Amino acid sequence: EDAGQYTCYVSTNGPTVSVTHNLQILVPPSILPEPGGERYVMKKGSRVDLRCSATGNPAPDIKWTRKDGRLPGGMTESYGPSLSIFTINKGDAGVYLCSASNGIGAPAHAEINLEVLYPPEVVLETGDLHSVDRKEARISCIARGNPTPRVHWYKESSLLFESSSVTFLSTKDRHTLLLREIEVGRNLGNYSCVAENDLGTFKKHIEVHGRPSSPVFQSDPSSDSHQDYILSWTVKSYSPIEEHRLLYRKIKPYHGAVDSNHLLSEGDWTNVIISGDANNPGVSHNSRYKLTGLEEESEYECLVQARNRFGWSEPSRLFTFFTSKPVPAAHDLQWRQILNQGSRLDQ
Numbered sequence: 383e384d385a386g387q388y389t390c391y392v393s394t395n396g397p398t399v400s401v402t403h404n405l406q407i408l409v410p411p412s413i414l415p416e417p418g419g420e421r422y423v424m425k426k427g428s429r430v431d432l433r434c435s436a437t438g439n440p441a442p443d444i445k446w447t448r449k450d451g452r453l454p455g456g457m458t459e460s461y462g463p464s465l466s467i468f469t470i471n472k473g474d475a476g477v478y479l480c481s482a483s484n485g486i487g488a489p490a491h492a493e494i495n496l497e498v499l500y501p502p503e504v505v506l507e508t509g510d511l512h513s514v515d516r517k518e519a520r521i522s523c524i525a526r527g528n529p530t531p532r533v534h535w536y537k538e539s540s541l542l543f544e545s546s547s548v549t550f551l552s553t554k555d556r557h558t559l560l561l562r563e564i565e566v567g568r569n570l571g572n573y574s575c576v577a578e579n580d581l582g583t584f585k586k587h588i589e590v591h592g593r594p595s596s597p598v599f600q601s602d603p604s605s606d607s608h609q610d611y612i613l614s615w616t617v618k619s620y621s622p623i624e625e626h627r628l629l630y631r632k633i634k635p636y637h638g639a640v641d642s643n644h645l646l647s648e649g650d651w652t653n654v655i656i657s658g659d660a661n662n663p664g665v666s667h668n669s670r671y672k673l674t675g676l677e678e679e680s681e682y683e684c685l686v687q688a689r690n691r692f693g694w695s696e697p698s699r700l701f702t703f704f705t706s707k708p709v710p711a712a713h714d715l716q717w718r719q720i721l722n723q724g725s726r727l728d729q
Contacts, residue, residue, distance in 0.1 A: 385439075410487030411438035413480055415494050424470050425581070426500035432465040434480035434492055442482035442490075449477040449493075472500045472528070501582030502527035504575055510589045517620060519561040519590055523575035526555050527584075531577035533557045536585075538572055561590070570692075592692035594619035594667075597626075599686075599701040608678035608706045613686075614670045615698065621690040623658035623667045630654075630684035632677060633702075658688070679707040 385407045392399040413436040424430050436442040446453065446460040453460055454467050454474050467474055475498040483489035507522040525533050535542040535550065542548055542559070547569075551558040561569055570592060576585040595618040605611045617623065629651045656671055667688070676682065683702045688695045 409439040411442035411482035411490045413482035413490045413492045421495045423497045436482035438484045440484045442484040445481045447479045502531040502577035502584040504586045521559040525577035527579045529579045531579040534576045535559045536574040594688040594695035596696040597686045597698040611673045617688045622660045626656040627687045628654040
């Protein structure tokens with residue numbers, strides 16, 4: 383109120399003399415979100431403009447930052463009376479700070495809380511689950527959303543309820559279905575974790591089955607033999623493994639230039655059925671098989687499946703191995719003969 387022009391007049395016997403002064407009052411900054419703008423609740427994918435109003439003299443500069451993170455777009459700070467987020471993501475939720483500074487006193491700060499609403503998202507902790515008679519099975523999913531989603535479990539198309547053999551466990555976003563005393567023919571099958579809130583529904587499926595896990599090769603890719611190779615792999619199964627199916631083929635040459643007689647295309651698969659160990663009651667099953675009659679200094683690829691009484695496993699990942707090059711035999715006798723001949727000539 384006191385800022386403005388002030389004029390001093392001096393009157394003497396002569397003309398009146400005046401002097402005018404311009405008074406400016408320096409005022410520290412203050413800042414507030416626009417009315418009603420302290421908290422925004424927005425849907426994912428929409429646009430929002432965060433605004434703050436600042437006063438002070440000189441006119442303050444307004445800077446935007448974010449608590450515990452960067453601004454959308456990866457910037458650490460932005461300037462201006464507003465901060466625009468054109469397509470809101472769930473990761474944009476948080477507390478935003480608008481700060482006003484004009485060099486007079488300390489900067490002033492205000493907070494705006496941005497909450498993002500989004501439909502449920504579900505992630506399974508495993509793609510499928512191996513089980514068998516009288517074993518316990520745990521199926522877990524991570525369900526996130528805003529508002530917090532409600533989670534239900536289904537077997538096939540039937541909604542599950544808690545019982546002596548079915549228990550639901552929840553810890554924050556993690557939800558677990560506990561199946562006790564699995565009974566083949568009753569508990570094996572497809573289960574679904576279904577999450578829903580006011581913005582939508584999302585579900586993920588998982589199969590509980592008794593088939594073996596996908597085999598994993600344990601062999602060294604290189605072989606000391608030029609025509610033989612010993613493959614070894616392991617597989618997990620609660621039931622005895624009845625048989626394995628091994629497929630292998632030669633692929634591109636290990637060494638040498640490629641020509642029309644040695645194309646890079648892969649050859650035909652050789653199929654080998656290998657008996658399992660029906661007497662092994664354990665969960666981990668180790669197997670070995672010796673391939674013979676291979677070509678020397680060559681590259682091969684293979685995969686394997688395992689079968690128990692519930693069916694075949696998924697194939698293993700492709701495994702590549704190499705046969706070695708034969709080592710020429712040393713002919714020490716010939717060298718001794720040459721040396722002996724040289725000795726006789728010297729005599």
